[in-house]
Amino acid sequence: MRYQHVCLEALSYTLPPHRVTSEELERQLAPLYDRWGLSVGRLELMTGIRERRFFDPGTRPGQVSAKTAQQALELSGLDRRHIGALIHGSVCRDQLEPATANSVHHALDLPDRAFVVDVSNACLGLMNGMVMLADMIELGHVRAGVVVGTEDGRDLVEGTIESLVSNPNVTRNDLKLAFASLTIGAGSAAIVLCDRKLSRTQNRLLGGVFRADTGSHRLCQGDIEAEKHGDGRPRMETDSEALLNAGVNLAAATWQRLKQNLGWQNADVQKAFTHQVGRAHRKLLYERLGLDPAIDFSTVEFLGNTGSVALPMSLAIGVQRGHVRP
Template sequence: MKYRNVCVECITAILPPHVVTSDEIEAELAPVYQRLGLPEGRLELMTGIRERRFFDPGTKPGTISAQTARKAIEQSGLNPALFGALIHGSVCRDQMEPATAASVHAGAGLPQDCLVLDVSNACLGLLNGAALIADLIELGQIRAGVVVGTEIGRPLVEGTIDRLKTNPDVTRKSIKLEFASLTIGSGSAAIVLCDRKLSRTGNRLLGGAARANTSHHNLCAGGVEPEQTGDTRPQMSTDSEALLFAGVELATETWERTRAVLGWQNEMVDKVVTHQVGRAHRNLLLEKLGIAPEKDFPTVEFMGNSGAVALPTAAAFAIEKNHIVAGDRVALLGIGSGLNSIMLGMEMGA
């Protein structure tokens, strides 16, 4: 995919108010740790996640997403009447039907002649949504659009803790499949894209590539199974080690294709933003891609893995903290369970 007429006008994030540390989670799991002989500090040591953030109990994704979309639209400076698409791209949604995007669209105050839909693709939903909006802009079908999402991690983390505490059959082997669930955080992010002629920033979206290796679709799976568990909270099972190596392998292939599409070499890339999973994933990914760690802007230490909003949130902070500056070539390196990967290249305006 290549774009000539698309700009990323702004990337915005909202932080949840409640901080939960890895130490606090392990304190809750102390009886389980003691029974299994697991050392304290294991969660932060293995992931690099010091803390994650949660919204208030009972918060609906759409409520926060409407706030984030309004913030992004205001920050972009674009007239809301110019928007022709709103996509909601997080894993979390308000309900199965209608699309969560419907309530977000109503709350964001966008026009009725607007494409409104949800896009669901694990941790890639927002990047996939951004690419779809970019396609519509490039084709001349719309002039501007926003993709937004909110991940609510509290029910998954708290449900995992409760299940581990009450299940006497948990072993050192079986707890490994639950480990990734304890790294999950919450967050909300939005990306506004527009026709180059409307842009005030000149932050061009140049294009990118997408690849899939769906033979690994069973490495991470989650959902709600109240009929079997009696619990309406989501649960997730993840083979973290297999997912790490398979994911990085796919990312390496996608990066090669992305560079070919954009005509980039590694030395031409000034900054990168990666999906925020954990320390081991980041280190291995950057090593295999041949990218210097100082080009990256990690947020996983204080945000945890916030799903589809993790990468856009990191990008928003990187811009806010002047890690990404005018003139930079920036690579957004997305990957999600499935396995799927999409990588996009940007060039920041002068």
Template sequence: MRFQNVSLLSVGYILPPEMVTSEDIERRLSPVYDRLRLPQGRLEGMSGIRTRRLWRPGTRLSDVSAQSTSLAMEAAGISPDRVGCLIHASVCREYLEPATACRVHHLVGLPSKCWVYDVSNACLGLLNGAVQIAQLIEAGVIEAGVVVGTEDCRGLLETTLRQLLEDSSLSRQSIKPAFASLTIGSGSCAWLLGKRQSSESGARVFGAVAVARTEHHGLCQSDTDQAGTAMQPLMQTDSELLLEAGIDTGDQAFRALLEELNWDHGQLDATVCHQVGTAHRRRMLDRLGLSVEKDYFTFDRLGNTGSVALPTALGIAASEDFFRGKNRVALLGIGSGLNSVMIGIEGADRIRVGSRDGSS
């Protein structure tokens, strides 16, 4: 699909206060490493992730999401009464019902005429939400909308560590499905989209495509559906097969994006890829024929933050002037399922950014 009247006006993001290094995790797993004779440094060496962030225990997702939303609105100079849709789109949520978006809507003080609901689609939630908001803006239903999410990895990380330490039957082979759960991080991000008023109003959202390869839905799965602060999730991931299937899916989606937008490789100035790790990034960009130097990444210092990973990376890139002199940017999203959502934007250097680093 293509858009004529939609801009990505601003990004608001918050980085959690606690830093956990891959060395910290391996230190806690030293009994397992010693028994299986695994070399120290394996986690960072395989993933490229040095550190990730965690929220303090007891942090409410909706509190942080409301703050990220406010940061995005303040950066763009958009008042609450102009926001016609709020979508909360992270994997993590506070309750099965009501929608986490409801409390965020209340805290931010958005109008009663606002569309308010949750969307969940693994690492693609915020991109899916952004496309839905873009459609509402393009149709003239709303003037502006916010998609926001907050991911909290503490429960998954702690549950995974406890399981690995308690299961004496683990082998080098059987420990592999837990690897991806040790690479995750926490974070929060909001995108504010609005009606395109002029060439100076944010980045133009040129269009988007989606590709579903759901024959691979079993390659990365959580346990049963849970919500709230007491949840103790587990994830099982076939990282090797997921890598191969993800690259195939991404290749198909990227070709579809270029065709839909009538772009070619030579017109693409920058990319923000799915934020998983070194191997995925290198192989994906190589498969797509894209330059590593033109791609911005954050997983080395933030880990894989799920649905907020790519959106946050876009915000950090914009704040660091990575897009200066670069016009056309492709956002290359992939999520377990497998699905891919890719979005093309123009003028990313005009995106306004509001942020807060909790560690400062």
């Protein structure tokens, strides 16, 4: 997968207003920690996550996505008439149907001929959306477009804690399966791609590769089980250690394929941005890829795992802070 005509024209992000520390979450788990002799601080120690952020209760993802996409469009300087696609790529959405992309498209007053769609694929949604949009631009179907998404882990985190504490039969293994849920944060990111002939930046998107390990699909599963938990908030069960190893193995194989596709060597890579999971993931990932961790820009310490917006939001913050200069 190689591109000759696609440029990454603008990035933007929105941070939620409410900071919640890992210690605050663990204090809510005090009955369980006391029962099992666990000490407060283990969540940050094991993950490196000091805090994460949440939006106001009741915030609709589309509302925030519209704001973030508006910022990206303004930064791009592109005329709205050139925007031929709006892709909403987060797990969180306003409702099952219609697509959240509709409300965002309406709020932005984009052309009615635009391709408008939701693409939801766990932590890959915005990246998948970028590939879809890049393909459309490369093929000449559209001249420019926006990929945007908003994740908010408030309901997941609060619901998980409530379920654990209120369950008289809860076990250490239940806490272990819920541990990854406590790392989830919130945020919003938007990416504007355009045809090279429209671009003012000439920041080319060179290409990429796909690789799948669908045999690992049961290692992390999230759903809304109102009949089980008594509310409509999502819950998630994760085999964190197995998922860590499977993910890094897949990343290593994908990295080799990407280098072949682009003609790269490790020494060619001066800066890197990755999905944000935690301290152990970052360490093992860079070891397996054979890259110096010093090239990395990490946000997981103060944002937690923000799902599909983690990588593009980290990139936007990294550009803003001068880690990489476009």
